[in-house]
Amino acid sequence: MHHDFIDRYSRLESPVHALDPRAKALALFTLLVVCVTTPPGEWWAFCIYAAVVVIIATASGVPAGYLLSRVLVVVPFILVVAVFLPFMHKGGGFVDLGLFHVSRGGLVILWNVTVKSLIAVSCLILLSSTTPFSDLMHGFERLHVPRFFTVVPAFMYRYVFIIVDEAERMKRARDSRNYRGKWLWQAKAVGHMIASLFIRSHERAERVFLAMSARGFDGTFPRSREMIMRPADYAFIVIVAATAVAGRLVVLWK
Amino acid sequence: MIPLAQEIAIRVGDLSYAYPDGTVALSGVNLVVRRGESLGVLGPNGAGKSTLALHLNGILTGDGQVEIMGLPVNKKNMREIRGMVGLVFQDPDDQLFSPTVREDVAFGPLNQRLPPEQVAHAVSLALDWVGMEGSENRSPHHMSFGEKKRVSLATVLSMNPEILVLDEPVANLDPRGRRSFIELINSFKATKMVITHDLEMVRETCRRIVIMDEGRIAADGQAQAVLADSDLLYRHGLL
Numbered sequence: 001m002h003h004d005f006i007d008r009y010s011r012l013e014s015p016v017h018a019l020d021p022r023a024k025a026l027a028l029f030t031l032l033v034v035c036v037t038t039p040p041g042e043w044w045a046f047c048i049y050a051a052v053v054v055i056i057a058t059a060s061g062v063p064a065g066y067l068l069s070r071v072l073v074v075v076p077f078i079l080v081v082a083v084f085l086p087f088m089h090k091g092g093g094f095v096d097l098g099l100f101h102v103s104r105g106g107l108v109i110l111w112n113v114t115v116k117s118l119i120a121v122s123c124l125i126l127l128s129s130t131t132p133f134s135d136l137m138h139g140f141e142r143l144h145v146p147r148f149f150t151v152v153p154a155f156m157y158r159y160v161f162i163i164v165d166e167a168e169r170m171k172r173a174r175d176s177r178n179y180r181g182k183w184l185w186q187a188k189a190v191g192h193m194i195a196s197l198f199i200r201s202h203e204r205a206e207r208v209f210l211a212m213s214a215r216g217f218d219g220t221f222p223r224s225r226e227m228i229m230r231p232a233d234y235a236f237i238v239i240v241a242a243t244a245v246a247g248r249l250v251v252l253w254k
Numbered sequence: 255m256i257p258l259a260q261e262i263a264i265r266v267g268d269l270s271y272a273y274p275d276g277t278v279a280l281s282g283v284n285l286v287v288r289r290g291e292s293l294g295v296l297g298p299n300g301a302g303k304s305t306l307a308l309h310l311n312g313i314l315t316g317d318g319q320v321e322i323m324g325l326p327v328n329k330k331n332m333r334e335i336r337g338m339v340g341l342v343f344q345d346p347d348d349q350l351f352s353p354t355v356r357e358d359v360a361f362g363p364l365n366q367r368l369p370p371e372q373v374a375h376a377v378s379l380a381l382d383w384v385g386m387e388g389s390e391n392r393s394p395h396h397m398s399f400g401e402k403k404r405v406s407l408a409t410v411l412s413m414n415p416e417i418l419v420l421d422e423p424v425a426n427l428d429p430r431g432r433r434s435f436i437e438l439i440n441s442f443k444a445t446k447m448v449i450t451h452d453l454e455m456v457r458e459t460c461r462r463i464v465i466m467d468e469g470r471i472a473a474d475g476q477a478q479a480v481l482a483d484s485d486l487l488y489r490h491g492l493l
Contacts, residue, residue, distance in 0.1 A: 011391075132353075133353060134352070134353035134354055134357065137353075154352075154353060155351065157353055158351055158352065158353055158394075158395070159351075161395050162347055162395070204347075204348060207343065207345065207348040208348050208351050210308070210313055210343070210348075211341070211343045211348050211349045211351075212351065212361070213313055213336075214311055214313060214336060214339075214340075214341040214343075215336065215361055215362035215365060215409065215410065215413060216333055216336040216337060216362060216365035216366055216413070217361070217365055218333075218365065222360075222361065222364030222365055226370070
């Protein structure tokens, strides 16, 4: 079955793809932190952050439409959380929008939440679309991210598709027996499916562990390859971080 | 004819095992396999075949003795034993857990603490052997079942085992995949143990056969003789 990997386009060849995963992670994380700590009124700073993201995205050759569609996934969350703020908030005077008066302070918060989450999410999407997932996890490992946070996602990445396939097969078998899921009493079938999916996954986990033990696994994951940071990687971190910090400082001095 | 100690690859003495829920899987199994022998373990579902295989590298430990190449299977020898016994599981999705083929094939050699150049060498040798060279960066999920089976075999061959244990190696393979996988099994010249209820496959890969039923060895002999005895096969649910 076909699945859309979260790291689709991560195996393209471009200057950005060629960078060490650690360099990308550090640079984009710096940008992200600088961005979310910038006061909301500093429009120019946000323009600079967005420009950095756009430049990296262009250099990576990942289709813009794809990146955009991924970034827009967060929009509904922003809407749910922040869209009422201009109406509820009471500070900063009012803006007349014809039909209603909205709070200026609330609008600023809405802008703040929207722009920061869009830039932050773009950073993450750029990272995952330019780095194969396994390399990203190796990179995090080298950056001394706790093992739990690298090993669990690595296993998830490997097995989530198998579990989805399994669920899909169960669903087909169920629907072949004329299941429509229209009635409340049919909800029971869904409950049973979830339970049996859980048990199957649990048993699979057991078998995977057996197969790993049979190959001498003793609880510590071996390091499979060396990663080397080249001058270009350091340059990337410095340039991205310096641009972000500069954007932030210039605005402060003004 | 009692084989000399140094000729023996696997010695199982009076081995019994019950699963935690009380199901008896093995009751008093005795088995000696010589080096270089190809042994088929035939038996119906639930006969204890896979349980026996899991004892050969100490994943399960029951009552009785198991010796591999003269070494008793115990905690102390575990790393050596697991390097000597290569176990290939039936479902390749259980065997292949890494995001890429290379990492999976390298997993065993890395656990053996081989230096990186030797690991890389072992990986490329094993992938060449199974005809999957060039697939190092692919992800197992995107491969066909036959390809996954080949890579599973490579993950064990890369450890350079003395004994290869295959659990239902050709189950679910299409005829072509089956034929080429059988050729692959036959190209492995060291000691082999093939666990199955597939009579045709065992005829093509093994010279000696034991039949297991209800946790016991029910018959033991030359492959041709055992496979010709339809009464025996019928009695043990294999025909």
